[in-house]
Amino acid sequence: MSCSGSARIPVVELLGDKLKNKDHEEIATESITGNAKFVGLYFSGHWCAPCRSFTPKLISFYNNFKKRESSFEIVFISSDETEDQFNEYYSEMPWLALPYNRRDIKRELHIQYKVKGIPLLLILDSITGEVVCKNAGNELKTDPEGKKFPWKLRPLNDILTGNVIDNEMKTLSLDSLKGKVLGIYFSAHWCPPCKTFTPVLKGTYEKIKETGQPFEIIFATKDQKEDSFKSYFAEMPWLAFPFQDERIEELSKSFSVLGIPMLVIIDAEGKLITTEGRGSVMQDPEGKNFPWYPPACCELDSFSASMVNEGPCLILFTEIEEGDDDEYSRKALEMMKPVAEEIRAAEEAKGKEPACKFIVAGDDDMVESLQQFLSIADESLPMLALLNIPREQVSCCEGKEITPDLIREYYHKFVSDELEWTSLS
Incomplete structure (x- = not known):
């Protein structure tokens, strides 16, 4: 899950005892931590064209935001190939940096936060290291002044409250699904791969339900027209969030939904099992390995x-x-x-x-x-x-x-x- 709910590792443990500033002075990592403070980890590289495009926008936000808020600091995590490239790129930036020679820490951070591409700006609680938002770059596009900073999403269990609907448009409380494994199915009528996968998922769903295992799917539509949503949902035997329900966007951010179809599996306690439910269903259409915990x-x-x-x-x-x-x-x-x-x-x-x-x-x-x-x-x-x-x-x-x-x-x-x-x- 990309926003909130991730493992907590203190920032000092994550980044080491020392950072560096623009004057190449050592700065104690502890100095940027404290109550109600946030740290942005900026994964970027001089060689990366999208990074060079985003960095000036981030600098503008940072400089303006720091004039009214001292509760935020950014640390540059370099993906540059050489220290000279790092120094040249960092000379443009007004914030702190992880020393270039701490490649070991850089590698651990990429693993810890599943960094698949750059630029990436994620926001951490400065004390616990808990991820507050892992899509801060996207949030800046719609909130360039940071009015909603630090863009913290609600915990998953808070999002999954209220009502859903069945395909007869009758409402059902999510409280009635407690104790069940949930599948959140991001899909759309206009998407050919979705139209291919939905019948496969339907068959697997019915086989699992026949065994009596506690399982339910909630359709999170990406359709832009309500008629398309209704006609597509009519083919499905499970539940759905209402059309244009705000929880769909919250869940999309939580699970970093970049493409559809996508099936997310959540256990009965509200903890993520896998975001690769689609692949699990295709590999195991009989549902024999349900709920598809990732193998070691x-x-x-x-x-x-x-x-x-x-x-x-x-x-x-x-x-x-x-x-x-x-x-x-x-x-x-x-x-x-x-x-x-x-x-x-x-x-x-x-x-x-x-x-x-x-x-x-x-x-x-x-x-x-x-x-x-x-x-x-x-x-x-x-x-x-x-x-x-x-x-x-x-x-x-x-x-x-x-x-x-x-x-x-x-x-x-x-x-x-x-x-x-x-x-x-």
């Missing part, structure tokens, strides 16, 4: 491929032998899954998520394409590789026997920035 480790296929593109992944490429691919994949999963679960539990105990995804690359067609992309020959298998496509780099562990200890070792080397990388560009 998965096999590479067309549904999990998006993870490879979005962030760092520790991938175990299995051996290839005619007729035995499934057996190799099964054994690889049996080895990697317990390690992935162990690491996830350890990171969650610290209020964090694992620094990378864990994937077994077996016999899916996607695997051959990925091997070719990375120039990994069949003769080199099995192989462990840490792939980071957003950073255009890979680190391959060649010539070693794959064991649980090696998987742990490679993960911790990645976290401590001890791997040797090969550029993909």
Whole structure:
């Protein structure tokens, strides 16, 4: 979830003890924390054209806002490739910065906040580190003077109150859905992929309901015309928010809805299970794995491929032998899954998520394409590789026997920035 409700990690722990100012002086991070104060983390880079376009607008907002409010500070988190680029870009900015040599902290922040693209401005509570808003750049477009700053969304359980409707337009209190797993379905009549997915979702929904499991879906329409909403909703067996209900926009911001169809699954306590419900349904149309908690480790296929593109992944490429691919994949999963679960539990105990995804690359067609992309020959298998496509780099562990200890070792080397990388560009 992108706004509010995220893990709380004190700002000093997130950013380290020291920041820097425009005069290259060390500034105690603690100095920007305090009650009713907010910190903006500005992820940006000199090489990024959208960043260079947004930065002057942010500077204007910052300078004007600081004249009337001292409760806000911004920290620049650089994605520049060199310190010279960082210095040149930072010279334009009036706020503080994370020292360029703290690449370890920068990497942790990208992982913690799932930074997939820049520019990104997120707002934190200065003491707890709780995310107040992760789409502050978008908020500035509609509120350039910051009249609604810090653009804090209501907690999910506060948004999910009031009434919804059934497809006969009868109202139903959301209180009646307490104790149920909820699916929030962002979709629209005008969207061809939505029209394709809705019948699949309907079939899965009905199968889950037949088993007696407590589940309900609420349609959050993206239609612009009420007639389109009504005709589309008439095809659905679940509930909906009324047309143009303000909660739809709040939920869209909470879950960073950038495209549709999108299915978000929320547990009975109001906690997010997954924003990838669409992929879960397509992969499991019978609903056997409902409510689709994300596995600590998965096999590479067309549904999990998006993870490879979005962030760092520790991938175990299995051996290839005619007729035995499934057996190799099964054994690889049996080895990697317990390690992935162990690491996830350890990171969650610290209020964090694992620094990378864990994937077994077996016999899916996607695997051959990925091997070719990375120039990994069949003769080199099995192989462990840490792939980071957003950073255009890979680190391959060649010539070693794959064991649980090696998987742990490679993960911790990645976290401590001890791997040797090969550029993909």
